[in-house]
Amino acid sequence: MPLRTEPDWRHGAVLLDPQHTRFALWAPDAKEVSLVLDDGQRLAMPALADGWFVLEAACSAGTGYRFAIDQRLEVPDPASRAQNGDVHTSSRVVDPAAYAWQHSTWQGRPWHEAIIYELHVGALGGYAGVERQLPRLAALGITAIELMPLAQFPGDRNWGYDGVLPYAPQASYGTPEQLKQLVDTAHGLGLMVILDVVYNHFGPDGNYLGEYAREFFREDIHTPWGAAIDFRRPEVRRYFIDNALMWLNEYRFDGLRMDAVHAINDPQFLKDFARQVRAAIEPGRHVWLNLENEFNQAGLLEEGFDAQWNDDGHNTLHVLLTGETDAYYQDFAQQPTRKLARLLSEGFVYQGQANRHGEARGEPSAHLPPTAFVLFLQNHDQIGNRALGERLPRLAPAQALQAATALLLLAPMIPLMFMGDEWAASEPFLFFTSHHGELADAVREGRRNEFADFAAFNDPQRREAIPDPNDPRTFEASRPALAALDLETDQGLEHRQWLALYQQLLQIRHAEIIPRLxxxxxxxxxxxxxxxxxxxxxxxxxxxxxxxxxxxxxxxxxxxxxxxxxxxxxxxxxxxxxxxxxxxxxxxxxxxxxxxxxxxxxxx
The missing domain is CATH 2.60.40.1180 (Golgi alpha-mannosidase II)
Structure with a gap:
């Protein structure tokens, strides 16, 4: 087929019609690139300007393929829409229009109606397992579910923050069509669906970009995960903006939560990101953009982003509820009640004050509305980043936790809860992965060494008791046991009492708080x-x-x-x-x- 000209190529495989696909790879360090199909065909990809290799081929949806770099390395598509297994297997051409939407007129809900329920898809049984929970959550009063990251990661167990193929929904959870059905069913129940996306790094296993596109990264700036992503490059910026638009337009997600944007090191990219994403959304549709940002950059919340996860709120309340002051809780150990007063009145606790390291943190936030802050008592980080993954019901007096829950659900901030909070789940939420070999050893030891600053784990022998993230039992222990609600025991009764509390408070929020926000x-x-x-x-x-x-x-x-x-x-x-x-x-x-x-x- 003759090659159509296009000045700015879209990453990955784009189905042009039922029988033809355009493949585009940005590989500025490669001398030659070939498309390798699962049926054995090898097709040379013409080199175009600015490091692009582009080919239109007679390939239909479902075709498996890889890219061969300089006849030395075969890699999956970094913009793969689906994988035939793991991050090291072939990619698959996907027809984005194959799913027949049942609720195509859904326009979402305004931000002030948000009551968010964060969950891990794998722990709830994949896309189909989450879909089965939706009627229960809608009846409880939840208005949005937030999925931890879905980008394809190595193995079949992972929090999701080790993803290396941001365009491919995790294959072990189900198919792209099952994910769309999950979103579609949620919309039919009046639920928004938010996706947690990781644009600050790639995971340590399966990321081949450095082999043929070193310009994707910048060695002059490093993050906790290695060389920073270079958002100065237009190809890199487009890679992530197009990814966001894929989730929002093709999968009909209602919002994104951007992980750890303080590691992006490019505030201008974030502003451009919000502007371009909102410009590409159909008029009248509600789309939510939220940030996790250790820098407390209040200015970004006036540049197209709806809200920020308020870690200051969690940390202050955690100190008051548990008395814990180890590690990062030291920043909230002094006068925590005054810090609570500040966050309730002004949003952030740290608005330029020095933290325990003597570093200024944050920007003034009192001018922002309460709905610019997402408040939570627990989330995946604040449970899972404990050595033993304990939840608050094991750490705080029940009556105090009930009072704090009333604050969470009835204050004007946007409330977020983590799966199992509503019945005071007994199961921990641990850190889990499915790495192998030397990487598995490094992750296990690195995980245990993280807690050297915590008094309970100063002793290396005590740290040995921290669960191995790669042990399948660590993942299994983290799955919330819904059956506990049905137990005819004191424990089952306690779970049902907590559920009744959440139901009552959420009814009040819907009737009395949301209309006035x-x-x-x-x-x-x-x-x-x-x-x-x-x-x-x-x-x-x-x-x-x-x-x-x-x-x-x-x-x-x-x-x-x-x-x-x-x-x-x-x-x-x-x-x-x-x-x-x-x-x-x-x-x-x-x-x-x-x-x-x-x-x-x-x-x-």
Missing amino acids: PGAFALGTEVLADGAVSARWRMGDGQVLRIDLNLGAQPLALPRPAAERCLWRSPAHSTEPSQHGVLEPWTAIVSLSQQDSAEIQDEQ
Whole structure:
């Protein structure tokens, strides 16, 4: 076939019609590239300008292929849409229009309605296993599920952050069509679907880009995973922006959570990314863009991104709930209650202050709305990056955790929970991979050495007890046991009580908080005592939301008379005002009241 000219090639295999596919590989270090088909054919790919090798061939959907570099190395397509197995096997041509969408008119939900449920697809049984959970989650009151990364990784067990083929959904979880069916079913239930994407590095096994495209990386800047990705290159920028658009337009994902953007080292790319992605989305469709960003760059939240995961919020609440102050929790050990007051009123705790290393961290964030911050008590990192993967119900008093859960689900920030939180799952969530050989040894030892700064694991012999990430039993132990809800035991009863608490709080959020969120802003937070605060927000309809929270062990006098309408108070079954204006230990009271606008102005 004659080659069509195109000034800016799209990475990977693009199906042109049912019988023809265009293959494009950016390989500036290669002298020659051939397309190697699974049927044995080898087709030379013409070299074009700027390091591109492009060929149109008579190949239909389902064709397996690789690229041969300089007759010395055969590699999968770095923009593979599907793999015939692992990251070292052949790639497969995919027809993006093959799936028949049942809810093609779905336009999503506005950001202020977000109640996010993070989950690991493999731990729940693959794409089909997650799909089976969707009716339960929708009935609970969840409005969005967030999938940990799906980019193809080596082996069949992994958190997903070792992915090396960002365009290929993990084959061990199911087919691309099963993933689309998962998204489609979610939309039919009113659920948004967010995908966690990793654009800051590639995993250590199966990444061949350095063999033929060294310009993809820059050696002058290094990240914890090696040489940084060079986002100055237009080919690199397009690789990731096109990847985002594939997930959003072809798979109909409703949003992306961008992992660790502080390791991208190019704020301009992030701004361009948000602008170009939003420009490519059909008008009227709601798409959410969220960040994980250790630098607390509040400015990015005014440049096309909806919100940031607020690690400061988690870390502060974790210190108050558990008393742990090891390692990075040291940054929140001093005056944690004042830090809680700041984050409830202003978003970030660190807004330019020095951390434990003496380094300034963060930017001012008080001008941002509460919905610019995703708050959580647990997530995959904060459970899985514990040596033994313990969840908060094993670390904190139950009543205190219930009060903190009320804060999470009824405050104006966007709440996120991790799979199993809603029934206080007993199973840990451990770090797991399926590496082999020397890499498996290095990951196991590196994992154990990470905890040398934690008092409980100072002893090397104690670190030996940390589960081996590559042992299949580590993965199996991390799968939440839904059957525990049905146990006719005290443990089963406790799980059902937690589930009832989540159901009640989410019903209140839907009825009382979400409709009032647009236009909400903080009025300030008063420190009452160690572990106790009274926070207030003016909601969009003019009413004042107040949360009195006591995570301490001593009763306190309320700072002002009880509000007009109590939405919830501990214990969960009671909505009566606290007796004699006392805020009991491990208690939260959530209320709404009318307030004169002049009084609000005076308080600001």
